[in-house]
Structures are given as structure tokens and as C-alpha cells.
Amino acid sequence: MKMKRKFKNILCALAILVSVGGFATVVHAVNSYLDVTVSNIPGQSSPDPYSTKTVKDDDEQRFYIKLNTLTNAPSMSFTAFRSNGEQMSVNQAITFYREKNLGETLSAGYDTYHKKVPRAGEFFYVYATVPQYYGGAHATGTYCP
Numbered sequence: 001m002k003m004k005r006k007f008k009n010i011l012c013a014l015a016i017l018v019s020v021g022g023f024a025t026v027v028h029a030v031n032s033y034l035d036v037t038v039s040n041i042p043g044q045s046s047p048d049p050y051s052t053k054t055v056k057d058d059d060e061q062r063f064y065i066k067l068n069t070l071t072n073a074p075s076m077s078f079t080a081f082r083s084n085g086e087q088m089s090v091n092q093a094i095t096f097y098r099e100k101n102l103g104e105t106l107s108a109g110y111d112t113y114h115k116k117v118p119r120a121g122e123f124f125y126v127y128a129t130v131p132q133y134y135g136g137a138h139a140t141g142t143y144c145p
Helices: 002-023
Strands: 032-038 062-071 075-082 094-097 105-109 123-129 137-144
Touching (some): 032 123, 062 094, 062 123, 075 137, 094 105
Antiparallel strands (some): 062 105, 062 137, 075 094, 075 123
16 A cells, blocks of 8 residues: 555656646757957948848847957947848947957847837847947857847
């Protein structure tokens, strides 16, 4: 009799673990490698100010960037865009400062005020800028739409 009760308790505990584990899901985001080169010198075009287009895999209303390196400029700012060129982060650029926050992950909200709600499955990219009169600024890191 004791063995039967012990067996029932084990089965009950196992059923609880399986049901709780079945409802727990791992949340992960798609990160893209970020490698941009930017200039802000009058008459000179930026070599490569765009990140690669990346699919958004959730409905969160923020985007994230982590810069690991930044050379030839004191700071670099990033603005988010939909793949069709629609600006998504009005008044919400992410700015990194070489002496302050390299290696940190910073985020900004999308412009939902103008009904520009990003959805999972859409493609996004970021555009990089640097202060005026800096050329050949280069940064690497990761981007998550």
C-alpha cells in the first residue's frame, strides 16, 4: 500500500513538472551583426551607414543595439527604419559615446504615437550618424529590431 501511494505521489509531481514546463517558453530575439562606417563631412558620402535588414520576431515596441567598438568619432547615433524606408524611431535615436557606454546594450522605443506599430515578421534596419566633421567613423556590435 505504501509503495502504491509513493508511486502516485511521484506521478503527481511528474505531471506538475511537465505541465509547468509545457507552459514555460524560452524567449529569444534575433540579433544581427552590426558593422557600419559613417562620415558627416560636407560633400562626402557615408560609405556604409546601414545595418543589414533583420526580421523582427516579436511584437515588443523597442529596438536594441550593443556597440563593441567605435573608432574615429566620439559618438554614433542610430535611428530605426522599416524595410520600406519608413522611419520608426522619431525623436528616439540611440546614441553611444566612445568613452561612456561601449559594451552596454541600449534601447529605444518605436514611434507608436503615429500608428507605426512594428509587428513580428517585418524587416527593420538601423541608420547610423556621427557628429559633423567626423569622417570614416566605424562601429561594430549587434542589433535587435
